[in-house]
Amino acid sequence: MHAIVIREPGDADVLEWKPVPDPEPRPGEVLVEVAASAVNRADVMQRRGFYPPPDDAPPYPGLEVSGRIAGLGEGVPGPAVGDEVCALLSGGGYAERVAVPASQVLPVPRGVDVVEAAGLPEVACTVWSNVFMLAGLREGETLLVHGGGSGIGTFAIQLAKACGARVVTTVGSPEKAERCRELGADVTVNYREDDFVESGPYDVVLDLVGAKYLQRNVEALATGGRLMVIGLQGGAKAELDIGMLLRKRALVHATTLRARPLEEKAEIVAGVREHVWPLLESGRIRTVVDRRIPMAEASRAHELMEESGHVGKILLTV
Structure with missing residues (x-):
């Protein structure tokens, strides 16, 4: 697969779209075929060398994705292969595929476009x-x-x-x-x-x-x-x-979210599904997307983020 690799800490031009090894879901994880990711300030900090990913996370930036389930690790009863989902990550979202704990996966809310759903999990x-x-x-x-x-x-x-x-x-x-x-x-x-x-x-x-x-x-x-x-x-x-x-x-x-234990993240995700997802599905709250940019052009997306002229989320599409 391809992913955005940080060549070295620095400006946005250090981001490169390169072939990398495919991820394999471990027990309790699912494999997501990525439709989109979203740019967060934490990604910019990671690119600059100030916010390294946890040891067990992929080295690529990206704290959230949307897409479709492509595979299940051992012991995962659901979701099913082919389901449209979005997910909270510790890293690795700027890629064509990513493995993520099943407890951090959410269904795409009814009425929300699968690409726009990439901007929901982290916020x-x-x-x-x-x-x-x-x-x-x-x-x-x-x-x-x-x-x-x-x-x-x-x-x-x-x-x-x-x-x-x-x-x-x-x-x-x-x-x-x-x-x-x-x-x-x-x-x-x-x-x-x-x-x-x-x-x-x-x-x-x-x-x-x-x-x-x-x-x-x-x-x-x-x-x-x-x-x-x-x-x-x-x-x-x-x-x-x-x-x-x-x-x-x-x-x-x-607080930070990225480094929390899996159990705490699972509790937060469950609360979001119970309390927040119904508001999205009823239309009382909505996604706010500034623009969509091809993931291979992540450097341009980072430049826009640092200019702070956007409103809402900048999405990276695969």
């Missing part, structure tokens, strides 16, 4: 596990989503609104603000012009920026607020005001 699992399983966002509470135009942002806005929350999001342009309002955001804050703290307080903050926003995120929390840190785009080190946390009885929780 759905990230938002569900952080905003709902860990932060416990409730109906009537206010969620602040940083980066509302991202894949995570566009999904978090919709899911929080579907669950009865008020949503505020930060954006970098009037065009992204308009798109986020169309998805249900109650308030958009252009971070180039305004301070998101002034639109608070927030019961839950979903943050992919990291150190640059830490102090202001804590300032913006309501009493009993929960700050969920899922990224480092704004740096990794900052001072934390413990006194302010104590006064607000607030929580700061940092």
Whole structure:
């Protein structure tokens, strides 16, 4: 098969579409014939050499795919060969085939195109596990989503609104603000012009920026607020005001999804299937795709991701 190989850590041009060995499903795994993958910030970090895959994962980038089941490992009762699925991966999605634990496979939601489904597993699992399983966002509470135009942002806005929350999001342009309002955001804050703290307080903050926003995120929390840190785009080190946390009885929780044990990922995927998939199938929330690009041109997709002009997911098609 072919896969995107990282020739060496560096800029987008180090990504190469090359022949590689075919994967074989181990016990408990299924083999997926890939229709599409999706670009995530973690892929960019891996390409630069800052986010290596776990030891048991393929070396190729790609944390999610969609496609059809091509084979079953030992002890897998389902899904069946030929079923259309999407899957959460630890790596290896930028390829024509990938083996993945059966517990991380989801059926393509009814009414969703199999290619567009490639952009669902990572965002759905990230938002569900952080905003709902860990932060416990409730109906009537206010969620602040940083980066509302991202894949995570566009999904978090919709899911929080579907669950009865008020949503505020930060954006970098009037065009992204308009798109986020169309998805249900109650308030958009252009971070180039305004301070998101002034639109608070927030019961839950979903943050992919990291150190640059830490102090202001804590300032913006309501009493009993929960700050969920899922990224480092704004740096990794900052001072934390413990006194302010104590006064607000607030929580700061940092998580990653890729390196979690299989049992935790299986629990998250099961929760997504039970709670999120019905909302997709009913049309209350939808996939947001910026564009589709042939997987062999992954370097162009990475350049677009780093320019940050996209809204929603950038898909790589096989």
